[in-house]
Every structure is written in structure tokens, then in C-alpha cells.
Amino acid sequence: MKTLKITLLLVVLPMMIFAQNYRYARQTAQPIRIGIVGGYNLSRITNSQPSYTIENYSGYSLGASALWQAWGNFGVQSDLIFSRQGYGYNENGTKDGYLVTSYAYLTPSANYRPVPWASFFAGMQFGFLIKANCGCGNTDYQSTITHHFNKFDYGLNGGVEFTSKAIADGFVMGMKYYLGLSNIVSNPDQVGEEDLPITLPSFSTRNSVMNFYIGYRF
Template sequence: MKLKTIIGTALLAGTCALPASAQIGEQRHNLSVGINGGINLNSVSFSPRVRQSNLMGINGGLTARYISEKYFSMICGAQIELNFSQHGWDEFYQDYPELQYTRKMNYIEIPFLAHLAFGKDRGLQFFVHAGPQIGFFLGDSYTISGDWDNYTGITVEQHDKAVDNKFDYGITGGAGVELRTKAGNFLVEGRYYYALSDFYSSTKKDYFSRSAHGVITAKITYLFDLRK
């Protein structure tokens, strides 16, 4: 079994076990649901390397969070999301500005997050999120311009290649602030996703040995309490 598969499985198991193992401290049963939305800055880690700049995409969906306890000053819980997310890459060659290629890839993503927060029950809190994430490829589109056949030394194998692996997985984490009010909870967060899987086949006979997403996300979330 590959090392990245072992890491992904261990993180998933650890996050899912969080609510069951956190049985010390002041018990709470706070269930909240809501919506989230934001922007992705995408790139792809290719080997051999493909020159690129960050590609902007949208990210948004549903959020559910359960706070299980407060241990001293730390608030502990778990969060899960169901999001539509745009990934991909935008190729950039400074010496050849006439060459342009952009690939947009759509996914349904499910992050499983440990939620650790510090602050007041009513007011401002600082929080950290970390855990595994899985995704399911929906489809893609691309735009291309320029006569790529007239240039040598530029990798183009990725242009006409279809996605081989439609299941994506990796680790994600971030931090942010939450404002807790009577009208609901408002969260602003920055997050990074590092894919452990490749969307192109990466056997010895394949051209790419690495083709994995890297995503910086800025998002806003609104949650309202179903149970306090």
C-alpha cells in the first residue's frame, strides 16, 4: 500500500473517532447547520513540471457542525461539509504570451474536519480546522489558443488527456475567526487542500508521475444552532 494511502486512511479514521474519544471536560451538545461560499486559488503539482499561474474558481455548499465539549479554554467538535468546488490550472509562459491553456475541473467535495476553537460562547472565537477530504470528479472544460505545434520544449500531453482517476482524496486545514451572535454564527476562514491522489494515472508507463491538486480557499460560513 502506498504511503499516501496509509496517511489518508489514518487521518480519516482519526477524525471520525474524535467525537467518541473526546469524553473529558465540560460536555456540550451544540449542533449547527448552515451554508458556506468562497473562492479557490488553484494549481496542479505536475511531474514533469508544467508552468502555470493560479486559476480562480468557486467553492460553496452545506455545513454541519457538532460541538461535543469544552476542555479548559478549548472548544472541541467536528465539522463536515458537502461542497461544489472548481479546481484546475492555467498555463502561463512568459516568453510565449500567445500560448494560453486553461482547464477547469468540477468536483463534489466532502471535508471531515476537527474543529478546535478558543474564545467566548457569545462573541469572537478563533478556530482551527484540520482533517481528511474526499472528492468526486463531475466533469471539466478547457480553453486553448495559439499554435502549440510550433513550439518545442513545452509539455502538452496534459491538453488532450482525459481524467483517469475520478476519486480525489487528501488533507486539508486552515484557521479563521467566528462571531457568535443571537442571529447566528458567522465564520471567515482561510484553508489549504493538499491532494494525496493523482487525477492522471501515474504508473511507470505513464507520462506523468504526479498530477495532484493544491488549493487555497477563502470562505465565509453562516451557521445557526439547531441544538444548544
């Protein structure tokens, strides 16, 4: 009889421990949700001069998004996005043209969700310049001037995101602001106009992008 009790205990005890661990894992583990996001960019550069004023440029973004709500209300999210942005400029009061840059960005951020339907996030943003084009005046002339720009861009991002199960479980919409911390033009003090179809700024310039987006995470 004693042997039977010990045998039953050795069988049941591991099962009870496994069940408790499984229940705890079910309660605490949060799956990583991966999806797609896309949106509208309102961009410019962060500096100007009286002889070189800046206008906003309308672009777009598209990419993949991941969210891991790992510690209750706190989590980690990151996007890998293609971003088309730029600015228009007026030199000496004349509308001269615009510049369009295309970047691939990685955006690791901390996420805080105080309520089930909204979260706030902030973090770093790292980018690689794919291409820089310019348009001059009212003509359709396009020119690639990528070699005049720094290949890497980095800065800070932050924003707010909303979810709506009324639309679909996994649907998200939000807005995010990116402030670049690196100059986009390489050697602005040495920029010459001999081989350029537009005038590049000879002062320190950084990217500034307001992004409005929607997406879906599975």
C-alpha cells in the first residue's frame, strides 16, 4: 500500500508541476504580433535661412511592423519601413524646386499601453539612404544626386497608436514623429553648384518627418 502511494505521488506530482507551469506561461507569455503598416509622410528639413526657405513635401511609407507586449503594459515594437520624404525650397524668394529622398529605416522603440485601445512609444530610428532625386523649377527634369548625401541617418522617434477591434482584431492606426540628429548633406560647407541642377543647403540640415499610418498585425 505504501509503495502504491509513493508511486502515485511520483506520477501525479510532475503532472501537477507541469500543469502549474503551463498555466503560468499561458498567463504571462505574450506572442509577438507581426504585420504590415503604411501611411502618409509630411516631411521637411529642420533648418533654413532667409535666402533659402523650406516647404513641406508629401510622401509615403510602407513596411513591416512587430510588437511584443512582454511585461504587462510595457513592451517593445519595431518597424522596418521604406520611407519616401524630402522638402521643397525657395531660393531668394523664387520657387526653385524640391528634393526627394528614399530611406530604409529600422525603428526600435519602447511601448507603453495604459489602456487596451491606445499605446505610446518612443525610441531610436536608424536609416540607410537608397536614393536622392531632385526636381527643378516647373520642369519635369529629374536628376539623381545621391552622392551628395550621407548614406546613414539616425535620430529619435515617438508617437501614439490606437487599436480598434470594432474594425478588426489587429487593426492599428497612429501617428509618429521622427527628428533626425545627423546632417543629410555630406560636407555642406563644401557644396559646389557646378555639377548640381539644384542648390543644396550650405548649412546644417536634418530630417523632420510626421507620419500618419494604418496597419494590421497578426
